[in-house]
Amino acid sequence: xxxxxxxxxxxxxxxxxxxxxxxxxxxxxxxxxxxxxxxxxxxxxxxxxxxxxxxxxxxxxxxxxxxxxxxxxxxxxxxxxxxxxxxxxxxxxxxxxxxxxxxxxxxxxxxxxxxxxxxxxxxxxxxxxxxxxxxxxxx
Amino acid sequence: xxxxxxxxxxxxxxxxxxxxxxxxxxxxxxxxxxxxxxxxxxxxxxxxxxxxxxxxxxxxxxxxxxxxxxxxxxxxxxxxxxxxxxxxxxxxxxxxxxxxxxxxxxxxxxxxxxxxxxxxxxxxxxxxxxxxxxxxxxxxxxxxxxxxxxxxxxxxxxxxxxxxxxxxxxxxxxxxxxxxxxxxxxxxxxxxxxxxxxxxxxxxxxxxxxxxxxxxxxxxxxxxxxxxxxxxxxxxxxxxxxxxxxxxxxxxxxxxxxxxxxxxxxxxxxxxxxxxxxxxxxxxxxxxxxxxxxxxxxxxxxxxxxxxxxxxxxxxxxxxxxxxxxxxx
Numbered sequence: 001x002x003x004x005x006x007x008x009x010x011x012x013x014x015x016x017x018x019x020x021x022x023x024x025x026x027x028x029x030x031x032x033x034x035x036x037x038x039x040x041x042x043x044x045x046x047x048x049x050x051x052x053x054x055x056x057x058x059x060x061x062x063x064x065x066x067x068x069x070x071x072x073x074x075x076x077x078x079x080x081x082x083x084x085x086x087x088x089x090x091x092x093x094x095x096x097x098x099x100x101x102x103x104x105x106x107x108x109x110x111x112x113x114x115x116x117x118x119x120x121x122x123x124x125x126x127x128x129x130x131x132x133x134x135x136x137x138x139x
Numbered sequence: 140x141x142x143x144x145x146x147x148x149x150x151x152x153x154x155x156x157x158x159x160x161x162x163x164x165x166x167x168x169x170x171x172x173x174x175x176x177x178x179x180x181x182x183x184x185x186x187x188x189x190x191x192x193x194x195x196x197x198x199x200x201x202x203x204x205x206x207x208x209x210x211x212x213x214x215x216x217x218x219x220x221x222x223x224x225x226x227x228x229x230x231x232x233x234x235x236x237x238x239x240x241x242x243x244x245x246x247x248x249x250x251x252x253x254x255x256x257x258x259x260x261x262x263x264x265x266x267x268x269x270x271x272x273x274x275x276x277x278x279x280x281x282x283x284x285x286x287x288x289x290x291x292x293x294x295x296x297x298x299x300x301x302x303x304x305x306x307x308x309x310x311x312x313x314x315x316x317x318x319x320x321x322x323x324x325x326x327x328x329x330x331x332x333x334x335x336x337x338x339x340x341x342x343x344x345x346x347x348x349x350x351x352x353x354x355x356x357x358x359x360x361x362x363x364x365x366x367x368x369x370x371x372x373x374x375x376x377x378x379x380x381x382x383x384x385x386x387x388x389x390x391x392x393x394x395x396x397x398x399x400x401x402x403x404x405x406x407x408x409x410x411x412x413x414x415x416x417x418x419x420x421x422x423x424x425x426x427x428x429x430x431x432x433x434x435x436x437x438x439x440x441x442x443x444x445x446x447x448x449x450x451x452x453x454x455x456x457x458x459x460x461x462x463x464x465x466x467x468x
Contacts, residue, residue, distance in 0.1 A: 001163060003161065003162045004161040004164060004165070004166065005158055005161045005162045007161060007166075008168075008184070009166055009168050011197045011201050013190070013193070013194050015197055027190075030185050032180045129200045130201075133201060
């Protein structure tokens, strides 16, 4: 049995799925100030598929919210964080976001979140009712 | 399992249970909107009711089991409960006492009880009547709380208060101490009977040499440091059952004085070592402890053993997981 005691789990405070794109942001301010973050991994739900597909994870550079997104708004994109490859027949992939921990935790006004995009020719879409989540491990 | 605890933290229990569930490999998060000077933060996300309601649809999608506390839920007027139910997720309500202690019912077996912190009967009834069509099972910590909620649920589980034992290193009272230290830590003096405690201690001061310290408005971690120095700890003497302070004090190997209602004594394990005292008997019971340092030491040993057997969070989590597994959506 693997102990998850040192993990904190964060669900998005904003999340919108548009087909093969998923926009999300996380408020990690509640991490107690006396804790040091050792890792911060984004877990992305993906459809189970027989071959590995690339998933682009990119920072968002401008503000948005769920109501605004319902009007068709497209937030500005920033630098690419990572391209992650899914494992065939698994429903989740992950990537480290440790580089963003300090800014998201202590400078939350700059935290616009990220966009995840499946780069495949098969028309795969993200499940609309399974949000991504962060696992933060502390000391 | 993915378990959400929320949204009112009582006695650090959401955090303690989440920590124990995570040690067993489950994802568990305590979302707390009730912020006090006690400063609970372990295994919790401290947030606001407004924020919880705003992200409730994501929470409902992500978690499998919703373990609500103190008659709370994710949204005002329990609007989330039918949504959670429609998604086939499991729910359970954990009642802690003042959220359901009907005033007149509480006094039937206990002339001492203070119910001023409970809402009016009609409000508590309305809440329970709103919850129970959607949540069919409840948890309470003991048989003092159980009768208030039993009419509303199909099943009520009794699950002891949980404590993470590792930070509580027992320091048994010395039999050679000539000036014992008595501590009383009333988060709510009216509820705990502080007036009666201090009246008895003033009388005893005329006969015995001891120190008394009342701990208030201190965060929980700081208060715990002070408990370690005590030779006797007095918890509530009105309510009729024991709470977290008693459990933590026993874990530290201290003799504990608290009121256990006479009809409830047999509902606890027979080895419960709490010195039973109400406003009429507190003077005599504390006097007995002041006169017998070896008794203080022995009760300390018994208290630690009792907590290890019944209140260790790992033991409680095992029982909780069984409850979750048998819950119907």
